[in-house]
Amino acid sequence: MIALPIAQAAVPRGIGLLEWLGDLDTWLGPDGILSSGLDTVTLCAAVMGTGILLALPPAALLAHLRRGELTATALVTLGRAVPTFAVAALLVPVALRRGWGFEPWPIFLALLLLALPPLYLNTYTAIRHVDQGTVDAARAMGFGERSILFRVEFALAISVVFTGIRVAAVQVVATEPIRAFLGGDGLGRYVRDGLGQNNETLIIGGALLIAALAATTSLVVTLLERVTVPHGVRRLRLQTASRRGSIG
Amino acid sequence: MRITIGALLVAMVAAAAVLVAGGGDDDGDAEGPTIRIRGQDFSESVTIAEVYGQYLSARGYDVSILTPAGFRTEAIEALRNDQVDLIIDYIGGELTALAPDAGIDAADADAIIATIGPVHEAEGATVLDYSPAIDGDAFVVRGDSEAQTISDVAALGYVFGAAAACFERPQCFLGYTDPGVYGIEFSDTVTIEFGPLLGEALAAGEVDAVVWNTTAPQIGVQGFRVLEDDQGLHPAQNIAPIISSAVLEAWGPGLRDALNELSALITTDDLVAWNIETDLELRESDDVAREWLEQKGLLAQ
Amino acid sequence: MIPALQASNPIVRWSWFVDEWDQIQAALVQHLELTLLALGLGLLLSATLAAVALRYERGAPSITAGAAAFYTIPSVALFGLLVPYTGLSRATAVLPLAGYTLLILVTAIIDGFRSVPAEVREAASGMGMSSRRRLLTVELPLALPYVITGIRIATVSTVGLVTVAAIIGQGGLGRLILDGLRRTFWTPMTIGASLSILLALALDLLIYHAGAAATPWARRRRA
Numbered sequence: 001m002i003a004l005p006i007a008q009a010a011v012p013r014g015i016g017l018l019e020w021l022g023d024l025d026t027w028l029g030p031d032g033i034l035s036s037g038l039d040t041v042t043l044c045a046a047v048m049g050t051g052i053l054l055a056l057p058p059a060a061l062l063a064h065l066r067r068g069e070l071t072a073t074a075l076v077t078l079g080r081a082v083p084t085f086a087v088a089a090l091l092v093p094v095a096l097r098r099g100w101g102f103e104p105w106p107i108f109l110a111l112l113l114l115a116l117p118p119l120y121l122n123t124y125t126a127i128r129h130v131d132q133g134t135v136d137a138a139r140a141m142g143f144g145e146r147s148i149l150f151r152v153e154f155a156l157a158i159s160v161v162f163t164g165i166r167v168a169a170v171q172v173v174a175t176e177p178i179r180a181f182l183g184g185d186g187l188g189r190y191v192r193d194g195l196g197q198n199n200e201t202l203i204i205g206g207a208l209l210i211a212a213l214a215a216t217t218s219l220v221v222t223l224l225e226r227v228t229v230p231h232g233v234r235r236l237r238l239q240t241a242s243r244r245g246s247i248g
Numbered sequence: 249m250r251i252t253i254g255a256l257l258v259a260m261v262a263a264a265a266v267l268v269a270g271g272g273d274d275d276g277d278a279e280g281p282t283i284r285i286r287g288q289d290f291s292e293s294v295t296i297a298e299v300y301g302q303y304l305s306a307r308g309y310d311v312s313i314l315t316p317a318g319f320r321t322e323a324i325e326a327l328r329n330d331q332v333d334l335i336i337d338y339i340g341g342e343l344t345a346l347a348p349d350a351g352i353d354a355a356d357a358d359a360i361i362a363t364i365g366p367v368h369e370a371e372g373a374t375v376l377d378y379s380p381a382i383d384g385d386a387f388v389v390r391g392d393s394e395a396q397t398i399s400d401v402a403a404l405g406y407v408f409g410a411a412a413a414c415f416e417r418p419q420c421f422l423g424y425t426d427p428g429v430y431g432i433e434f435s436d437t438v439t440i441e442f443g444p445l446l447g448e449a450l451a452a453g454e455v456d457a458v459v460w461n462t463t464a465p466q467i468g469v470q471g472f473r474v475l476e477d478d479q480g481l482h483p484a485q486n487i488a489p490i491i492s493s494a495v496l497e498a499w500g501p502g503l504r505d506a507l508n509e510l511s512a513l514i515t516t517d518d519l520v521a522w523n524i525e526t527d528l529e530l531r532e533s534d535d536v537a538r539e540w541l542e543q544k545g546l547l548a549q
Numbered sequence: 550m551i552p553a554l555q556a557s558n559p560i561v562r563w564s565w566f567v568d569e570w571d572q573i574q575a576a577l578v579q580h581l582e583l584t585l586l587a588l589g590l591g592l593l594l595s596a597t598l599a600a601v602a603l604r605y606e607r608g609a610p611s612i613t614a615g616a617a618a619f620y621t622i623p624s625v626a627l628f629g630l631l632v633p634y635t636g637l638s639r640a641t642a643v644l645p646l647a648g649y650t651l652l653i654l655v656t657a658i659i660d661g662f663r664s665v666p667a668e669v670r671e672a673a674s675g676m677g678m679s680s681r682r683r684l685l686t687v688e689l690p691l692a693l694p695y696v697i698t699g700i701r702i703a704t705v706s707t708v709g710l711v712t713v714a715a716i717i718g719q720g721g722l723g724r725l726i727l728d729g730l731r732r733t734f735w736t737p738m739t740i741g742a743s744l745s746i747l748l749a750l751a752l753d754l755l756i757y758h759a760g761a762a763a764t765p766w767a768r769r770r771r772a
Contacts, residue, residue, distance in 0.1 A: 080705045081749035083712040086726045086742050093733055096452040174621045183440050191626045192439060196412025198321045207626040214621035290731055317637050317718025329636040444733045530558060530734045
């Protein structure tokens with residue numbers, strides 16, 4: 001009995017999609033869907049956590065100070081136009097030569113670059129477009145600048161900030177599978193193996209799994225938003241100009 | 249004002265049309281359909297496509313060399329869909345793609361042609377004479393490895409790296425791990441895009457063995473070694489042109505002869521030399537192809 | 550001796566840019582063609598879908614959800630899946646690219662028309678406008694800024710996505726990037742990626758100005 005790594009043992013060519021998804025071995029084991037999915041979720045969560053920490057504070061601060069409008073637009077354009085795969089693939093030989101291995105740095109940095117623009121832009125736009133009258137009223141009521149930023153502007157902008165988080169998260173989850181083409185595994189392994197082995201079941205199955213995870217991600221962020229957004233703001237939401245300039 | 253905008257629009261459209269149409273040459277003495285050639289997405293295949301394309305073009309054939317794309321699957325698919333007329337492929341790879349379960353001696357090039365020829369014939373394509381040039385499968389290790397043959401690897405607990413396609417092939421991963429052939433137990437496996445990343449991973453120690461191709465110039469440069477295939481698992485990998493039968497017929501026997509003459513002239517050393525120029529000296533495939541053809545006197549007409 | 554460590558492999562080798570200008574120009578033109586084809590088709594589809602969503606309010610969530618679901622299909626997989634049907638043709642590249650614009654464009658068009666205040670619509674009807682005339686002369690101009698923002702975002706993302714289609718030989722500048730990746734040759738990668746970004750910025754600016762010219766009232770209000 002040879003200890004064959006499961007995912008590398010080829011999936012039979014004739015197998016149907018339902019048969020493949022219905023087989024318990026497809027899901028379990030060190031290279032099964034559950035374990036690969038967990039790899040993907042872990043990386044995406046790390047990327048999103050870092051992205052939020054890096055993008056939100058400067059975006060909120062600059063918007064509060066009403067500076068850097070052009071930077072925001074340029075950033076989002078750049079971020080969308082740079083091909084993520086090229087970035088990640090460029091970083092792989094660099095990482096290998098430095099002895100960092102295939103993972104996780106190249107794919108992590110490439111995905112972070114993808115996540116930053118929507119996070120930054122939505123936060124910036126949302127806070128920038130909080131009604132100036134409301135801010136002035138708070139100032140008149142004796143709020144300090146810090147309180148204005150956190151308790152007024154950020155609170156009012158939060159649902160658009162969440163839109164940015166949702167867009168970024170969905171893009172990161174849907175793009176993470178390129179990792180499989182760069183010496184890693186994760187949920188993209190099925191699409192990669194399907195393409196390499198000319199096995200349509202694997203390509204479709206893999207694409208479905210990724211799409212399902214992306215949809216779930218979108219749902220989870222929406223639920224998080226429900227929990228986080230203050231009651232008063234939720235009622236106010238329709239009245240704010242929050243939709244302007246936001247993406248997604 | 250209207251007129252200027254109108255004129256500007258016309259000028260823009262005209263400029264775009266010129267740009268789009270640019271490169272389309274019309275040979276007056278063409279007596280057959282345009283022969284569309286497409287290389288696969290790696291340098292050697294791109295250079296080979298340029299060599300065959302420029303050669304035919306110099307002989308008066310109407311040739312169009314398309315943007316390289318995809319690998320064997322896409323190449324065969326495109327031939328079937330009439331989106332390309334001529335591909336030059338490696339016969340052992342063709343065998344595993346078209347008749348993976350054929351019980352023939354895969355090291356015998358003639359046996360392979362006898363097997364894949366009819367498969368292509370049934371789909372409207374003809375396999376021409378194979379070239380002496382071979383780009384075979386290579387089981388590659390670092391220079392300091394204790395192994396001399398692939399069998400030696402069985403006891404070493406190596407981490408194995410290869411492209412996705414290798415993992416389902418009897419002449420590749422399945423053969424290395426099959427107890428009836430090599431019976432190697434790898435400690436881990438990594439799927440790596442085919443190309444220079446294989447060498448990078450090997451050099452970085454991420455993997456201990458990779459499946460590459462024998463003409464990859466990095467093998468010598470980076471101090472790697474190709475292990476001997478002592479069980480004779482790897483198939484013969486000569487290059488051979490596969491051409492749409494309709495196009496072949498339309499041009500008559502001259503085309504067949506011309507292609508066969510060229511194939512006979514290309515050697516394995518030429519493939520290695522081309523790869524050194526494109527992948528190490530970073531020159532362009534079309535220039536490399538033209539210089540080789542000039543040197544052989546094949547462009548002088 | 551590894552390619553990337555040689556002096557002959559700098560970030561950009563300018564002589565390559567000059568020598569290979571034909572190839573670069575062809576890639577640029579193909580990139581532009583693919584982007585425009587995908588956007589045109591995407592806009593046509595989006596307008597239809599948005600019209601349905603606006604007429605039948607109940608259908609709106611499922612239409613945007615459908616567009617969102619399409620957006621999550623990995624592009625590499627989609628291109629690969631289409632190859633057996635449409636081969637290495639332009640259609641194989643354009644169909645998925647158009648599909649990826651739907652989410653952005655449909656949302657933008659719906660948002661735009663929904664932003665037209667009910668009072669404005671009522672006033673227009675009150676002035677005796679037919680619903681078609683109201684749509685074309687009142688609602689469309691008011692919705693235009695949203696639609697133009699949507700087109701800008703869709704354009705920029707499409708320019709980036711086209712590069713992925715290089716795997717099926719239809720990638721425009723993506724071909725240069727892929728060529729560089731296959732040989733660890735920085736020059737084509739740098740040039741391909743830079744030109745792709747420049748193209749995105751240029752198109753974005755062009756549409757922004759076209760949009761500003763088409764909606765002069767918005768500019769006046771801003772000033």
